[in-house]
Amino acid sequence: MDADVCVIVPTIREYECVRSYVANAERHGFDTDRLEFVLVTEDHCPTEEMDAMLDDLGVAGGVFDGSRRESWLADRGVDEYDHLIPARSHAQTSFGLLYLWAHDHPYGVFIDDDTRPHDDVDFFGTHLRNLTETRTVESVRSDENWVNVLYHSADDHGLYPRGYPYAAMDEAVETGEQEVSDVIASQGLWTNVPDLDAVRILMDGDLQGQAETRLTTADFGPDFVAEPGQYLTVCSMNLGFKREVVPAFYQLPMDDNEWSVGRFDDIWSGVFLKRAADVLEKDIVTGDPLCRHDKAPRSTFDDLHNEVAGLELNEHLWKLVDDAGGDAETYAGVFAAMADALVDAEADYRNGDFLAYVGEHMHDWLDCLDEIQTIERAVPADD
Numbered sequence: 001m002d003a004d005v006c007v008i009v010p011t012i013r014e015y016e017c018v019r020s021y022v023a024n025a026e027r028h029g030f031d032t033d034r035l036e037f038v039l040v041t042e043d044h045c046p047t048e049e050m051d052a053m054l055d056d057l058g059v060a061g062g063v064f065d066g067s068r069r070e071s072w073l074a075d076r077g078v079d080e081y082d083h084l085i086p087a088r089s090h091a092q093t094s095f096g097l098l099y100l101w102a103h104d105h106p107y108g109v110f111i112d113d114d115t116r117p118h119d120d121v122d123f124f125g126t127h128l129r130n131l132t133e134t135r136t137v138e139s140v141r142s143d144e145n146w147v148n149v150l151y152h153s154a155d156d157h158g159l160y161p162r163g164y165p166y167a168a169m170d171e172a173v174e175t176g177e178q179e180v181s182d183v184i185a186s187q188g189l190w191t192n193v194p195d196l197d198a199v200r201i202l203m204d205g206d207l208q209g210q211a212e213t214r215l216t217t218a219d220f221g222p223d224f225v226a227e228p229g230q231y232l233t234v235c236s237m238n239l240g241f242k243r244e245v246v247p248a249f250y251q252l253p254m255d256d257n258e259w260s261v262g263r264f265d266d267i268w269s270g271v272f273l274k275r276a277a278d279v280l281e282k283d284i285v286t287g288d289p290l291c292r293h294d295k296a297p298r299s300t301f302d303d304l305h306n307e308v309a310g311l312e313l314n315e316h317l318w319k320l321v322d323d324a325g326g327d328a329e330t331y332a333g334v335f336a337a338m339a340d341a342l343v344d345a346e347a348d349y350r351n352g353d354f355l356a357y358v359g360e361h362m363h364d365w366l367d368c369l370d371e372i373q374t375i376e377r378a379v380p381a382d383d
Contacts, residue, residue: 003036003060005124006105008096010040011113013296015050020116021123022057028122035124036105037061038096040069042088069095076102081368084361086256091265093236094251094365101246102372107131108246110266112237115190115291118217123188126289127240130186130223137285138224139178142171145318147232149189149286152221157213159204162197163233163267165315178225180283184245185273187286188238190293191215195235197263198304199311208297223287228278231318234270238291248276248331250365252358259351261310263303268358271318276334279325312350320345320355332366339363 009018018037025032036059039050043065050063064072066087072095073079085095093110100108109127117123140147146168150159160169193210205212226232241249251269255262277284325337342359345352 003034004105005034005036005107005109005128006096006100006103007035007037007061007109007111008040008093008100009037009111009113010090010093010096011050012042012045014113015039015041015045015053017111017113017116018053018059019057021111022059024117024119024121024123027119028125030122030124032057032059035059035061036103038099039063040092040095041065043067064095064099072099076372078368078371081364081371084250084253084365084368086253089255089262089265090236091251091254093265097246097249097251098368098372100243101369104243106243108241108243110236110239110241111291112293114294114296115237116294117289117291118191121289123289123291127186127188130285130288131183131240131242134179134181136177136179138222139176139227140173140224141227141230142168142173144168144171145230146171147173147224147226147230149187149232150194150215150219153219157215157219159194159196159211159213160200161233161235162195162200163235163264163270163314165318167315175224176227178227178283180225180285182282183285184242184277184282185234185284186240187234187284188240188289188291189220189287190235190238190291191217191219193293193295195237195293198300198307201300201303207300209300209303210295210297217290220287220290223285225283225285226274231271231274232284232286234266234273234284236266236269237293238289239266245273245276245331247366247369248335249273250335250362253361255306257354257357259309259354259357260306261313261351261354263307264310264314267314268317272321272335272338275321275324275338276331279328279334280331309351310354313347313352313355316347316349317355320347332369335362336366339366
């Protein structure tokens with residue numbers, strides 16, 4: 001069987017996490033021939049050891065440091081778009097999306113290297129079922145137009161995830177039921193260390209970039225969707241998705257920019273994806289499969305320094321795109337409309353000019369995808 005699932009792993013440390021995910025697939029009878037791993041790393045990292053690990057596991061894939069990414073783009077005649085992949089940033093996962101796009105994988109999975117699958121959960125099988133099955137799930141909305149993905153036990157732990165707007169806290173939550181038959185993204189959540197921003201980590205009393213509060217399986221309820229018009233944080237440490245979303249799922253020019261805005265790659269791309277899903281009447285399911293998040297200790301204040309440049313922008317971004325692209329019929333159409341909204345925004349916020357910069361990169365993303373698709377249709381990929 002040809003690989004139909006592109007597994008994108010940004011890594012500079014714990015690349016051996018791949019072994020755990022391959023072992024999980026084998027344990028649950030998920031055919032590992034379906035998996036192609038794309039490890040996105042840096043020039044100073046042990047790429048040869050990563051290559052050897054993939055060979056040892058007998059799985060398809062490749063390792064792409066900065067030099068290899070440059071060569072890949074040049075080979076496809078799109079090296080003029082290398083600015084889309086920021087240096088020294090988690091947002092380099094955008095390269096994995098370009099790889100998936102060029103190689104026609106129908107499914108993608110993002111995995112962070114500080115996560116591990118739960119032994120008793122069919123990790124890849126659950127994501128694929130979420131993306132392909134028709135079923136009824138819980139639907140959620142709030143009076144703030146934002147859904148806290150940790151809402152099931154929020155009354156007990158009081159946590160809000162990284163990227164959740166501060167102005168949308170203390171929301172009133174309502175739940176119902178909804179049939180889902182066209183799911184475009186499957187967001188798995190995380191036990192152990194919750195995905196919090198630095199301010200919330202400090203409020204939780206932790207100075208080591210983790211959290212005093214830890215999550216267990218019991219903290220999570222059934223799978224759910226945020227209702228149309230409702231936003232939610234999308235975390236790319238455990239996320240399955242369909243190829244069709246790639247035009248609206250660029251991970252943005254984070255960290256490597258003159259405003260030093262970073263740490264919001266998956267959060268903002270999740271806002272754009274949810275807007276596109278609402279316009280096109282698609283769904284994002286959140287819940288299973290859970291993974292274990294073993295975030296390494298680091299200074300909470302370093303994280304705060306990296307996040308503070310974008311905190312005010314994060315409060316307003318969703319409102320700027322909330323009515324964009326309503327008459328569009330494609331992901332690219334919605335994404336282009338959101339890009340225009342950011343370019344044209346009167347963003348009188350701290351680092352507000354960054355929003356136009358993001359919008360310009362969003363347009364470049366669509367142009368790059370168009371060129372890759374044209375080239376790959378003319379000359380089949382050989383790697």
